[in-house]
Amino acid sequence: MINISILLFNKVKNRTVFTVGGAVLLLVMLAACQQSDAKNTIVFDNQSALEIATFAGGCFWCTEADFDKVPGVVSTTSGYIGGTETNPTYEQVAAGVTSHIEAVQVRFDPSKTSFSKLLAAYWPTIDPLTPNRQFCDSGPHYRSAIFYHDADQQHKAEASKEALTVSGRFTKPIVTEILPATVFYPAEEYHQDYHMKNPIRYTYYRSRCGRDKRLEEVWGESN
Numbered sequence: 139m140i141n142i143s144i145l146l147f148n149k150v151k152n153r154t155v156f157t158v159g160g161a162v163l164l165l166v167m168l169a170a171c172q173q174s175d176a177k178n179t180i181v182f183d184n185q186s187a188l189e190i191a192t193f194a195g196g197c198f199w200c201t202e203a204d205f206d207k208v209p210g211v212v213s214t215t216s217g218y219i220g221g222t223e224t225n226p227t228y229e230q231v232a233a234g235v236t237s238h239i240e241a242v243q244v245r246f247d248p249s250k251t252s253f254s255k256l257l258a259a260y261w262p263t264i265d266p267l268t269p270n271r272q273f274c275d276s277g278p279h280y281r282s283a284i285f286y287h288d289a290d291q292q293h294k295a296e297a298s299k300e301a302l303t304v305s306g307r308f309t310k311p312i313v314t315e316i317l318p319a320t321v322f323y324p325a326e327e328y329h330q331d332y333h334m335k336n337p338i339r340y341t342y343y344r345s346r347c348g349r350d351k352r353l354e355e356v357w358g359e360s361n
Contacts, residue, residue: 188212189248191256192285192319194241195264196272200344201242203333204263210251215243216325219285228326234277243322253291257298262357269313274347285319
């Protein structure tokens with residue numbers, strides 16, 4: 139979900155303009171950015187038409203990247219949820235000194251996808267069998283969880299978990315929690331869209347963390 143206007147602005151911002159012609163070009167490009175923002179507002183910022191879902195699956199860089207691939211998802215935001223502390227920071231949450239969990243808030247278009255489809259997309263991206271850990275990241279702040287925003291989401295999340303439990307796929311119990319959504323605090327800007335801003339570092343982290351290897355062990359190659 140890259141905002142084109144931000145990309146244009148960054149390209150201009152990272153250059154030094156030496157000539158009057160360059161200044162004119164800068165003004166033209168900024169004007170184009172404003173027009174692009176207006177278009178994005180029409181397409182993406184019709185919040186009344188969107189619905190929200192929130193999932194915790196360990197490192198939010200990876201969970202955000204996984205949901206960005208799902209058709210019908212309009213935006214994803216990395217952040218912290220489930221705790222009582224106000225305005226937690228990444229350093230606090232990662233150190234385990236708060237009661238928050240790393241999570242991703244998903245805004246989706248219900249005319250193109252559904253909460254049930256998001257649940258189906260979520261399960262194969264996590265290890266639902268290991269408590270208080272996801273892959274190389276350990277601690278309760280990295281545990282898997284589904285946060286419901288209303289009674290309908292709660293019912294569907296519980297039904298989805300139960301269906302997976304009785305499917306016979308696993309011999310161990312599913313430890314993924316289903317919890318009421320609390321205040322969601324967006325993470326610091328450098329965490330947002332990390333897989334797009336820093337693709338090499340992201341790929342290296344995901345590989346070294348053993349995420350995809352463990353997912354293959356849990357779900358099989360067809361995952």
